[in-house]
Amino acid sequence: MPDGRSPLEAEIRRLIAAAGPMPFADYMRLCLTHPQYGYYVTRDPFGTRGDFVTSPEISQMFGELIGLWMAAVWKQMGAPENVRVVELGPGRGTMMSDALRAARTVKGFYDAIVVHLVEISPTLQQAQQKRLQESGVPMLWHASFDEVPAGPVIVVANEFVDALPVHQAIKAADGWHERVVVVGPGDTLSYGLARDALPFFDGTLPRALRQASDGSIFEWRTDRFALALGRRVRADGAALIIDYGHTRCALGDTVQAVSGHSFADPLRKPGEADLTAHVDFETLALGAECIGARSYGPVTQREFLLQLGIRERGAVLKSKAPRDKAGEIDGGLSRLIRTDNRGMGELFKVLGLADPKIGPLPGFAAPSQAAKQ
Numbered sequence: 511m512p513d514g515r516s517p518l519e520a521e522i523r524r525l526i527a528a529a530g531p532m533p534f535a536d537y538m539r540l541c542l543t544h545p546q547y548g549y550y551v552t553r554d555p556f557g558t559r560g561d562f563v564t565s566p567e568i569s570q571m572f573g574e575l576i577g578l579w580m581a582a583v584w585k586q587m588g589a590p591e592n593v594r595v596v597e598l599g600p601g602r603g604t605m606m607s608d609a610l611r612a613a614r615t616v617k618g619f620y621d622a623i624v625v626h627l628v629e630i631s632p633t634l635q636q637a638q639q640k641r642l643q644e645s646g647v648p649m650l651w652h653a654s655f656d657e658v659p660a661g662p663v664i665v666v667a668n669e670f671v672d673a674l675p676v677h678q679a680i681k682a683a684d685g686w687h688e689r690v691v692v693v694g695p696g697d698t699l700s701y702g703l704a705r706d707a708l709p710f711f712d713g714t715l716p717r718a719l720r721q722a723s724d725g726s727i728f729e730w731r732t733d734r735f736a737l738a739l740g741r742r743v744r745a746d747g748a749a750l751i752i753d754y755g756h757t758r759c760a761l762g763d764t765v766q767a768v769s770g771h772s773f774a775d776p777l778r779k780p781g782e783a784d785l786t787a788h789v790d791f792e793t794l795a796l797g798a799e800c801i802g803a804r805s806y807g808p809v810t811q812r813e814f815l816l817q818l819g820i821r822e823r824g825a826v827l828k829s830k831a832p833r834d835k836a837g838e839i840d841g842g843l844s845r846l847i848r849t850d851n852r853g854m855g856e857l858f859k860v861l862g863l864a865d866p867k868i869g870p871l872p873g874f875a876a877p878s879q880a881a882k883q
Contacts, residue, residue, distance in 0.1 A: 518547035518781035523693060531690035531702055534765075535675040538785050542673055543630055547781045550631045550673075564669050565752070565811070565854060566605035569842030571827070573608025575818040576750070580609060580664050581616035582872045583748045583864075589618060590746070593662040596626045598655060599670035601634065603627075603641035609666075610645050624648045626658045655738060663742050665749035671794065672753050674731050676765065676787040679708060681726040686711040689727075691777065699777040716759050727763045729787055736797025739863060744802035748864040748871060754857045755789030757808050764788035791861050798863045806862035806874040812847040812855030817873045820847065 522540060526532050542549050565572045584593060597606050606625065613619050625647055629635045635651055642649060652658055678689035685707030694700030712720050715728065722728070743749050755764075767774040769783035776785055795805035807814075824843045828836050849856035862871040 516547070516779040516781050518544055519699065519779070521547065522691070522699070522780055526691070526693055531692045531704065533677065533704075534689045534691060534701075535677040537691045537780070538765075538787075539675040541780045541783075541785050542675075544781060548630075549781055549784055550634070552631075552633070552781070564601060565846055565858070566601065566608065566668065568845050568854075569839070570608045571820055571823050571839075571843065572815070572846060573605040574612035574823065575815060575820060576605060576666055576668075577609030577612035578616070579750065579818060579872050580666065581613040581619045583664055583868070584619055584622065585616075586868050586871075587662060587664075587746060587748070587865075589622065590662040591622055592624070593622050593664060594626050594658055595623045596628065596655070596658055596663060596665045598628045598665065598667035599673070600627045600629055600638050601668075603638035605666070605668055606638075607641050607645065610642075610647065614646075620647055624650065626650050626652060628652050628655050628658070655735075655742075658742075661746075663747035663749075665739065665743065665747065666752075667750070668752045670753065671731075671735070671751060671789045672755065672786040673784070674735060676729050676731050678763065678765070679711060679728050679730075681722050681724050681728075682707070683724060686728065699780070701777070719759070719761055722761055726761050728761055729764060730790070730793070733793075733797045736794050737801055740798030740801035740803040743798070743863045744865055746865050748862065748868060749798075750871075751789075751791075751794065751861040751863070752811065752814075752858060753789040754854075755791055755859055757791050757859060759790050759792045789859070791859055795861060795863070802866075803863045804866045806864070806871045808859040808861040809874060810849075810856050811858035811860055812849060812853075814860040814873045815847055815855075 518540065521544070522532065522537065540548065543551065545551060580595060584590070587593070600606055606627070627638055627649065629638065629651055630653055679686040680689055680703060682703065687703040687707055690702050690704050692700055692702040719728065739749055765776055765785065765787045767776040767783040767785050774783045776783070791808040795808070799805055820843060824839055827839050831839060845853055847853065847855040860873065862874055864871055
């Protein structure tokens, strides 16, 4: 490709030439899920050899606690005989593997579940099949959440929502204009603004944001995912969303590209870097609530894991591990719950959604007390 361009860039340029400036959300969708050149379709991005590391890869304790959470929720649901356990974006299958191993100790849970993994990457699906082949439970794969059959459901999603395409709008003198991707004067992909202002956009913003100054940026995702999730859990189900983001709707540009564990230019070599944006947990919860689900949280990852007993689990692991492994267990625990820039305890948030009749979900009771432990 000329000038080191990625294969996807030629396709993006062709689409811009044919249809005009491309909304950033469409650009992000192509970068991540293009069927031939999309980032998640073409590689395994996880771990030290990939582009980033997720909580399940840091410590087995993370997945184990999620597994026990799922089993506890199943009991609150009345222990249905046939429940769908769904993971959105399962990575290498690490979290589900650890979760199922821990949940095996809960009588009846294994016999009641069928695992449904929502995955678009052939590479990652192969890794999941290899990791989970001896799990001992029925397992199915789907390209989208919509394909999961109806019925009682427990959904878990760790670092999934941040990769859903995000729209951006920028405030100008005549209103809010959607951010687009264009071919700039230097023949490079560049940001631009749609010619026409978004009609009545101010009225869709939270009241506190309507007096934004010129140049302000507002991000939003369509409500399709929130509504789909709310629709499923309001009819005998629950969901757990773990991701990085903010608890209240706010202004700001949070889009970032990561390649090789370093930040990159989102418009450079599309399809070869991970693109994400912070999750707006307030809007996500409101979307699910408006269709009948009940929300819990969000709380910080630190608060949630402490509520579930991660320190106690760490102590048990250390008591059974060789001495040279104790530091590794402590290091994983620290990274998961630390609140400084070296940890994930504060940046990552946890949101619970459920059928109102299920009652309060584990991990969300008195979170402020957990933070003080």
